[in-house]
Amino acid sequence: MSKELDLDNLFSQLRDSEPELHESRFLHSVRSALPVKKHRSIGSETVITLAAAVIGCGLAFNYFPAAELLSQLPRKFTITPLFVLSLSGIAVALSALIYLSSESELDL
């Protein structure tokens, strides 16, 4: 009776000598079989953007209370310690937000 083969040893040899399978042709074949992304033409994108801009301008012209808001603008600024503190607080919060969002995008 023949001696039993050591399967663990056999598979270990296979793992060590696994052939290198080249990717370029395979990658190309996968890529060509993927569904094509639907792109809008530049012309239609421009028309949509322009139309949206014109509508937005029209609405803003009719309904935006520009005069009322302008009248509420302060005529003079007084820089107080509280004002400086608030400004630096906002700057710190903004910097932290930008840093965190860029960190989370790092692995993308």
Next chain:
Amino acid sequence: MVEATDQALIKRVAALACHESFDVLVRRHQAALRYSLRQMTGWDQSLADDLAQETFIKAYNSIGSFEGNAKFSSWLYRIGYNLLVSHFRVARNRELTAGDDLANRTTPTTRFSSNDLHKDLAHALLRLPTQQRMALHLNLHKQLTHQEICNIMEIPLGTVKTAIRRGKKTLQEELSSWKDGDML
């Protein structure tokens, strides 16, 4: 340079249908999947590559359903295994109709050379039922745990253990003709 994780790439593919991100995933996982499928198909390179290609396309189309609690490679193996099973089911039906029998095919009784060890084993594995073949490959070659195999193949743990035990026994019998080679 920071290497993008599979999870991050998957998110981009799911959200933006980003082909470039999917290319990275294909590059990263193609070799292992194609090798495994070659082992599962008796080293039929074109069939294995066709199945691997189909696996990646299926993965791309259903990437939104990928749950991040499993490894991407395991998910690919699951898709690949299902395709393999369907392929052999269709092939078997065709062969039964044609009067041929997969199990009656001859397998090499001697190893050709150390370079052909992969092919020889793939041929020997072909004598095993698909389930045993896959379970054995994932366990002995990929060194996955029974639980991981059970998740990939979507079969009960007991069935996985039985498939591996029976597969080992059959493979031992198949390879007994290899004698005490210099490598084994």
